[in-house]
Amino acid sequence: MSHSLESLVIRHTHRLPLPAGPSGGGSSAARRLDAALTVAGFKLSAELFEQLSGLSEATVVRTARQTLHTVSEMVGDHVRHNPYFIEFPANVPDTEEFWMRCVTKALRDEKSRGSVLSQLAHGALDLLSLPAYGRYQHTYEEMLAAQSELIASAGDRVTVLHLGRDLEGELTDLYLALAGSTTPLGEEHLSDLRTLAGQCALGPQPDSLPVRENRAVVNEARLAVGAGLLLDTVVDVLRLACALSDGDVTLQQPTRFRAFSRPVRRALLAGLDAVIAANPAKLADVHAHREPFKRLGERLHPHEYPRWPHAADVFAVARGEKEARTFDSRVEKLLDEFDVAGAARLLKSAPGKLFRTLDLLLRIAADQEERDAVAAIAAQVAPEVSGRVVLSVREHFQNRERETDTPRIFVNRRGGGWVTPDFRPPVPSADRDRLIAALDAEMRRRLPAPGRLLVDPAVFDVALPLSGRAGAGGFGVLPRGSVSAVDGSQLRFFTYWKETENRTDYDLSALLLHADYSTDAWLSYTALTAVGGEHSGDVTEAPDGASEFINLSLDRVRSACVVPQVNIFSGEGFEQVEESFFGFMLRDGEQKGRPFEPRTVRMKSELRGTGRVALPLVFRREDDGRWHAKWLHLYLRGISSANRVEQNQVSVSKVVRAVVEREYLTVRYLIDLMSGDGGAVDLWDGGPVPDGPVTYIGLERPEGLHPDSRVITLENLRDLIPG
Incomplete structure (x- = not known):
């Protein structure tokens, strides 16, 4: 049990709880651990390395075994990733050429020849009836032997593991952070909170559970x-x-x-x-x-x-045997009578409901006097509204600043997304701007004085995690709406799934779009090659697990957007399979390496939505030619079987456009508010950090921060949201 708890701490904090064990000469084992971690893109901090070196070798070896297993799972290296085409991305055949090759092999096979001839005589052929189609034709070991070794690059990811407190202290801190979160947690974090609560129910408790x-x-x-x-x-x-x-x-x-x-x-x-x-x-x-x-x-x-x-x-x-008049019915009665000011006064006693109704109240108000009354009441009750709701409403009105034909996007708690045309009349600009100013002032009032701010510029365009459900469990995952730079010439997607009981076929595809979101091309099992890209081949069953890849040379891609997606062709859904995840890797052009190399993984997210089409993120080429990712975390309903990129291209392009053109509140917004009164903001360039305590905000924690520093990274970004 302690091993799983240690893993939980590492996943959430990138800290290794200080192992309990006798002192000794563990430096040799610590060096071996550090070297082994490098393969997966991790390393020990100098402080952690020093502490491990002072423990016994047996303690370090025991710690190393659990740590290596944990980091492997974090990036998806705990399973065997095998492409259908053994030399992928080299020597991927043309689609029709490959299909004909499978037919030729089937005709040479006495067991399948009759069935194939009969199908051909009727003018249609089921690819799954061909023995060579969709089933691995080589072993994992044969694939490794056919691939070149990865050439190390300065651009490879390095994630530092830091020294933590003892296990009990780390668990208590993590429990307090998750239980007291001001924003809803994602499914994975909520499950982890359940584990932690079982350990910490009688210990220290958060001041509130909002x-x-x-x-x-x-x-x-x-x-x-x-x-x-x-x-x-x-x-x-x-x-x-x-x-x-x-x-x-x-x-x-x-x-x-x-x-x-x-x-x-x-x-x-x-x-x-x-x-x-x-x-x-x-x-x-x-x-x-x-x-x-x-x-x-x-x-x-x-x-x-x-x-x-x-x-x-x-x-x-x-059961309807006793009457209880609802608050909402009283509000609806006033709105039916067009008494907007009266509805706003009634909603004063439910500030959260008032804020969620502000757009409607401002739109249907009869005159400026009513709009003024609504705005005044909103400003009056703003201190009673949760920070998450204030920020959500601020983001909402930020996207009401312009009239546009961009569709509205709705996302439910399970990541299901759909779009509709926006027929709402505009909110008067003066009222909207006045409300935004009031919300900004309220947020500025709530934010703590940061002291000296040290910021990694890479975090500026990360969307505020107003809900943990705006993301997914995994590694390097950013909230929906976040934008991150893509540094590398080779972009490679991967997906892995392992069926539970029934034969299950997932299809990794990529839709390539023009700047106006119309279709340019796609990569899938029906289009194994396209301009700048290769597909690793269709695997149609996964009793022992299966992987598919798409490789893109970004300097050759002519499209403006690339939308990776995972389609369920048949079998179990994302929440029914034993395991399923998606991720992407970045490499330099000459690195070569195996189809899956853990230290090139930039992101790996669990696939656990209710739809049949998963859309993790979209890659866009900006006007300067540089590529950026915008995070989607969406699931489309799709159809019960045979989902394909060709069929869903219209619906995919609509939701992609809705997210890409929406302006999300980002970390930059809160940093601007925190530093608005003349506070200093230092940008961290990867070099030495200041000697004194700072408030550090970035994707990962730098080494050497003063112990009294407040540290906000991707793992606890929710702590930025005021209560």
Whole structure:
């Protein structure tokens, strides 16, 4: 168990917990570990190397084994990546030539000849019926022997592992950071919080748990150890019941509630009773989740516990036997009567709802007097609104500054994306600008004085992580809307999947678009080569795991955009397979190397969406000829089977355009606010860092920072969002 916890710390913090063990001469083992880490693109910090060298060799060897396994998983090197074409990216055949080669082999095979001749006679041929198609024709070892060694390059990625505290201290710090996050966590981080809560439920706790899903996971752990529950709405109890049933605490997917033990039933009913006894108006919250509450009531048997009558009222409202007028219905009544100012005054008691309704209120206001009233109330309640909502509304109005034919994009909590035309009338520019100024002032008030700011310029265009669901679990993953430079002449995508039970075929493809988002070309199993690119070949089953690659020479690509995608052709979905992930590598032109080289991996993200077409990011060539990536993290619904790049090119280009042309709030915005009062901002160029404490903001932590420095990196970027 301790090994998995150590891995969790390394993944989240890039720190290695200080191993427990006797002192000794571990310098030789530490050097071997450092050398082995280099293969995967990692290295030990000088401080960590020194600490390991002072431990016994056996302790260092034990630590090395776990550390190497962890970093391999982080970049996707824990599995064998084998392309269909053994010499990929060299000697990839033309598509039709390859298909004819497979047909010729099939006709020479007595077992398949009859079936192939019969299909040809009817004018259609199923590629999957050809023995040489879609199944590896060589072993992994044969592929390695056919490939050249990677030539080291100064552009190879180097990720530093830093020295951490003891394991218990690191786990406590990480638990407090995740549980107290001001923004919702992604699926992977929420799962990690559940693990940490089980370890830390009786230890130090965060001052507040602003995110409801986090509270549900923490309450599950507190219930298990007999600690008091943290509840202030009936929905908190519903989320806890979902957590106890291994269901969806976000309440987006229905949960099948398990049969609860009597102690658990008593705890849940007592919690419901206490919430309503303290504030009967909270019965109205039941309406938004009536069906789940009805199903939960069938499991809790509230009639058996007459000492908690308020809990029984919750289920009576869910069944429609008791009335509870909702707050939203009162707001809707005022809006139906076109009483905008009255609706705004009522919404003062629900500041978050008011902020989410501001666009509508400003659009339907009858005159300037009503718009002034709305803006004044918004400014008055702004200090009561969470920082995440303030920033989300600020970003929303930033994108209402111009009239455009860019479609609106909607993304649900599972990454499902769709677009619609934007028919909304504009918000008057003066009102919009006044509101933006008020939101900026509120954010400036909340941000802490940073002292001396040290910033890695690469972080400026990273989108603020207003929700952990705007990204994906993995390594080097940036939030949706982030922009990052692409430094390298060879861009290579990879995807890996391993089926659970059923034959599963994923297809890695790339759609190449013109500047106006119309289709230029594509790379896929139906187009193995295109201008500047090669596909590694179609693998159509993955009982032992399978990989596909696309290689692009960026100096030869003529298109303006490259959109990699993973299409589910058949079989299990992204959330059903045993494992699936996507990533990309960058290399210099002369590096050669195997199809997958871990130290060239710049990003690896888990594929865990509900759609059948995954769109991780888009690559764009700017006017100066340089390439940048903009992060998407989207899943399109697709069709039940046979998803192909040719069929989804229109829908893909629409969502790509919507994200590319949307202006996201970035780290640069918060840094500008923090330094707006004359604070100094030093740009870190990769060299020595200042001697004194700083607030450092960047993608990775530099070596040598003063121990009293505040450090914000990709791993804890959410800490930038004020509460």
